[in-house]
Amino acid sequence: MSQPPYAADLGLQLCHDCGQVCRLSDRDCPRCDAVLHRRKPNSIARTWALLVAALIFYLPANLLPVMFTDLFGHGSENTILSGVIEFWKGGSWDIALLIFIASVIVPCMKFFVLALLLVTAQRRSRWAMRERARLYRFIETIGYWSMLDVLVVALVAALVQFRTLSTIEPRLGILFFGLVVVLTMLASMSFDPRLIWDAERQDAR
Amino acid sequence: MPDNSHTLPSPGAPEIRQRRARVSLVWLVPIAAALVGLSMVVQNWLSAGPQITVSFQTAEGLEANKTQVKYKNVVIGLVTGIRLSEDQTRVIATIELEQKAEPFARKDTQFWVVRPRIGASGVSGVDTLLSGAFIGADPGRSDEARREFVGLEAPPPVTFGVEGKHFTLHTEDLGSLGIGSPIYYRRIQVGQVVSYALAEDGKGVDVKIFVNAPYDSFVTSDTRFWNASGIDVSLGASGLRVDTQSLSSILAGGIAFQAPNYSPEAVPAEEYREFELHRNAQQAMAPYDGTPRFVRMRFDQTLRGLQVDAPVEFLGVPIGRVVSVNLDFDEQSKNFPVVVGAVIFPKRLGQAHQKLMAAYGGEDNEANTARLLEMLVERGLRAQARTGNLLTGQLYISLDFDRTAPAVAYDPNARPMTIPTIGGSFDKLQEQLQAIVDKLGNLPIDSMAENLNGSLGELRQTLRQVNADVLPQLQRTLERSEQTLQNVNQSLAEGSPQRQQLGDTLNEVQRAVRSVRVLSDYLNRNPESLLRGRGGDDTPASFKREATSRELNQESRP
Structure with missing residues (x-):
């Protein structure tokens, strides 16, 4: 093997908190006192659990209204998709596209990518490992972009309060959507990307 | 790779234990999420009320997922879909009611679209101008559930839970009444018209009204209702009458009711009781008339001014009204x-009727009325068209006894009953006037005019003579007399000899008079001088000095 040896082969492990190289036999990091693990503990199960929870919450996030708009006594409730459609029909396709990407495409992509990573990691697949690692970095980066929707609703609801003239109030849907974003971020954080490369070795665990 | 075997076995049992505990804890998150989701689904399913459909004539103002269903301005449902009916005549709105709105899915629930409305009786639904239309609902009392409704086109005037009573009024025609027309009691609005429908036989209209509590207790078994719509201007034999109730009833129509002032046995009317709707207050407040009897009269004169509804009076008491005036043709006499x-x-x-009916066996039927009429006709009852109002020429029918009228045969079995007639009073007057005109016509006006003409000619001749002869003479005489007067004037003018002479003459006369007085004084004092003559030196005093006759008298006294 031209590659450098695995840390486990040398009887070493990395402290996740301070990056100190420790012996495998150490239970706590001698420098920062953090608990030592060879990999993120229970990574795949945790990620699965959080992913499933996020998927469950994604349903009410899309079905329930996220915003209540009351304009001159004419109140209406909008879900995320109906808002996108309304913007699109109203001619502002750019805003519609932005909301659609931030609140539909990005979460869906995260679900898909995380599920893909989890399945391949569990099956110790050696397929496209480099690309998978790149995908993981990508969803880590774009993860919090989905919070855009939540921020918009929070901001608008705080600003547009003109009593009878017009009022905008958040609805339950946006809470679920925020939970979805937080859960997917937690899920991608709990996934250990080194598991992708563990497939290179039969007995690595 | 070869070092693997060294390191592997060291962390054994504790790691596995830890992992198991962690597994169960992490999976709580999706379980909790699933529970939350499930609870929401269950709650949504539990709170979902009945789904109903309501059909309207138009979907104007309705929008799926936006239009709400409200009762007393509380949202009780949402329109979830709007589609056309299968025959494309109506619009069917699907409504998801809330769970608590179960009473709104009953058989007699009413739905209507609240839009801004402007009518004679006011403006409503202004708030919907901004917020858009919504569907109003009124819960039903029925126990029977129902899922398909027909929506009302206008809001029902009486909403659920308002206390009061419903009544039904029978009328000949609707007049200007409509749904929502007010009901007045002593000019206070106490209710409204709820609905109206043609009577089953088509001869009249049934008007359903609602009287609000507490005014409903004023509707008694004796109450009379009348139409108070608009301005009632009537020009009849009794003159011009104008009746109104209120400004809004002029526009929207209305009904008024009242019980007679004396109604000792009146009890509050039960709900859904039926009443007669009279045309006006006068008719309504009149005592109960009993069964009307139809009678027929034939008049041989023109009846210009006799209108339908003109009164029929018996000895001055109005006992009926004219319902038809028709022309007939008599074959025998060839007149109309x-x-x-x-x-x-x-x-x-x-009371007269009661006593008469008692005499005929007490039963108030048509045969008895005919027999009563027969008796009256035998005694001289005749119908006569009289002028009620000279100004307008309105006629009325008067039933009066005329002893001088010729007897007529009366058939008590003929229907309709026929009352014989005599000429009208105005006709008599006309006849008298005609007689006077005739007499005037018989006068020898022509010969009178001729005589008068001759006399006038002679007069003219005489005048001509006077003009020709007498007048010039008269003028000459006048001229002469004027001359004479001028002469007289001249002779009496200042400084004329005649006047001088006249003055002298008068002075002379004065002197003469004075001497006469001196003489008489002297004779008064010395009456003997008439016989002896005047004494020697005894000169009259007046000659010695100036003396008045009095002084002379004083001298003579001693």
């Missing part, structure tokens, strides 16, 4: 009699 049909209410005769 006028046939007047009238209804009379024998009960309006009051």
